[in-house]
Amino acid sequence: MTQHNGLRTWIEISIESLRHNYSLFRGIISPSTKLMAVVKSNAYGHSILDYAKNLDAFGVDFFGVDSVVEAEALRKDGIQKPLLVLGYTLPERFSEAHSKDISFTISSHDHIRMMGVSENKVPLKVHLKLDTGMHRQGFMVHEMESLISVLREAEKSGRLKVEGVYTHFSSAKNPAAPQSTFGQIDLFKEMAKKIEEGIGHAVTKHAAATGGALLFPEAHFDMVRIGIGFTGLWPSLETRHSLHEKYSLKPILSWKTIISEVKKIPAGSTVGYDQTEAVKRDTMLAICPVGYWHGFRRSLSSVGSVFIGGQSCRVLGRVSMDMIIIDCTDLRNVAVLDEVVLIDAVLGNIYEMAEASATSHYEIVTQLNPLMRRIYL
Numbered sequence: 079m080t081q082h083n084g085l086r087t088w089i090e091i092s093i094e095s096l097r098h099n100y101s102l103f104r105g106i107i108s109p110s111t112k113l114m115a116v117v118k119s120n121a122y123g124h125s126i127l128d129y130a131k132n133l134d135a136f137g138v139d140f141f142g143v144d145s146v147v148e149a150e151a152l153r154k155d156g157i158q159k160p161l162l163v164l165g166y167t168l169p170e171r172f173s174e175a176h177s178k179d180i181s182f183t184i185s186s187h188d189h190i191r192m193m194g195v196s197e198n199k200v201p202l203k204v205h206l207k208l209d210t211g212m213h214r215q216g217f218m219v220h221e222m223e224s225l226i227s228v229l230r231e232a233e234k235s236g237r238l239k240v241e242g243v244y245t246h247f248s249s250a251k252n253p254a255a256p257q258s259t260f261g262q263i264d265l266f267k268e269m270a271k272k273i274e275e276g277i278g279h280a281v282t283k284h285a286a287a288t289g290g291a292l293l294f295p296e297a298h299f300d301m302v303r304i305g306i307g308f309t310g311l312w313p314s315l316e317t318r319h320s321l322h323e324k325y326s327l328k329p330i331l332s333w334k335t336i337i338s339e340v341k342k343i344p345a346g347s348t349v350g351y352d353q354t355e356a357v358k359r360d361t362m363l364a365i366c367p368v369g370y371w372h373g374f375r376r377s378l379s380s381v382g383s384v385f386i387g388g389q390s391c392r393v394l395g396r397v398s399m400d401m402i403i404i405d406c407t408d409l410r411n412v413a414v415l416d417e418v419v420l421i422d423a424v425l426g427n428i429y430e431m432a433e434a435s436a437t438s439h440y441e442i443v444t445q446l447n448p449l450m451r452r453i454y455l
Contacts, residue, residue: 116305118144125452226276242282251289350395
């Protein structure tokens, strides 16, 4: 039996490991380079408010979020550091959010035109997203002349102030294929220079996310954006394999539940919905009150595993909406309320979980149900 805080399932976040990861990234950039914490998507599933509060206390310079909703939540919670909305902002949200000193991403001429409908007494602070090869958001190189013309007029009229320019690398997290990233770096330098010369003042330039920060020091510029890295997870399996001896990232998230029922079934019995699996021996089952609603993916049916008493135990049959069935036959003294570890920060089994469910570890953590309590320890 274990201490479960009156919860059937919960997530533990290590503040010490978060501090370690923060210090690691602070140590690989120059003192003049700013450090942005990207806390979008509920801080990659880690609880945006608690996560941001800790990074704010550690000394992060800037926060990046996906939406105005996230930005306003941080402001309401007392975060005063600069905030950049990285995603798309609806035109009607500019004025209200701008009053809270929030900066916006602008990535198209349509977006600039839409900004004209908002009524602001002071200029909107914007960061221009430049498309250097990702081909998602961003102005392309052939748009530079028209963009600069529009920016000059917009700054002169007081509609906006260009605070920064940035880009996003498509494959910086693959150490075996650096040429694409080098090409994006060169194009970004060219485009940023044209913009600064065209509007007549310097701006904050940023390009590297976690993978770029680790692998491409020439891409640090004025600021780096660290998202997945602060959680202690690697941006890719390739970076994990090639850099784990150089950089000691520490995963900060563990997900736990309890055993809610124990039973024994005879050999040949089927388990779970649709009778997809039959046991080959007399089997002890542990039922756990979590399922795909919580974020334990249905694709882990019959292939996933969890830890009971430090021992790996396989998932049997289909993952249900709110329950999973575990084979605990080889364990002794398994009892109701015993702790079950689904994601172990120390063992780092999230990568194996992602592989077993044919997805990425990003998707695993960001799809952990936000209603589950995150406990910062």
